[in-house]
Amino acid sequence: MTFALMYTYLLSMKTILKIGLSLALAVAFVIPLSARTVDATGGSGVKEIAVSSRGLAYDVSEIRVNVGDTVRVTYTNGGGRHDWVVDEFEGAQTDVIRAGQSQTVEFVADRAGSFEFYCSVPGHRQAGMFGKFIVVE
Incomplete structure (x- = not known):
């Protein structure tokens, strides 16, 4: 794997983790409890x-x-x-x-x-x- 390809891969993984964390926080604060x-x-x-x-x-x-x-x-x-x-x-x-x-x-x-x-x-x-x-x- 070349350096450029590895760098691109790491950036995309970082982006995916940020999106996942953002979604988890949104769900925790927006979805109501079972009323x-x-x-x-x-x-x-x-x-x-x-x-x-x-x-x-x-x-x-x-x-x-x-x-x-x-x-x-x-x-x-x-x-x-x-x-x-x-x-x-x-x-x-x-x-x-x-x-x-x-x-x-x-x-x-x-x-x-x-x-x-x-x-x-x-x-x-x-x-x-x-x-x-x-x-x-």
């Missing part, structure tokens, strides 16, 4: 709900509770700076927290309807970091 629905409409007492995130996605796409329920959400941030917010209920907002941190909020779901929980960091909601918060009668 789940939390149905907490059964039983009585405080409804304990755990929500986490990675990249720009929550691991929960929908939360269902009964009207009048006291809801306790523990949000764990898996990366970046995020929060968890439902505008319609007093106390239903965490602070913006760093990766690896958790925060718990407690509030009363005092009216029925379909609402949205989301990350209030600019651009995150628009990028898909939101879900449904449904309160049933």
Whole structure:
């Protein structure tokens, strides 16, 4: 193998590795977690709900509770700076927290309807970091 051919080969391998690494990072931060629905409409007492995130996605796409329920959400941030917010209920907002941190909020779901929980960091909601918060009668 000549020097020129070997040099060309090494450059192309380096390019392939850079592209592969870029794709792996893009997948890690863009593809959402396998989202789940939390149905907490059964039983009585405080409804304990755990929500986490990675990249720009929550691991929960929908939360269902009964009207009048006291809801306790523990949000764990898996990366970046995020929060968890439902505008319609007093106390239903965490602070913006760093990766690896958790925060718990407690509030009363005092009216029925379909609402949205989301990350209030600019651009995150628009990028898909939101879900449904449904309160049933």
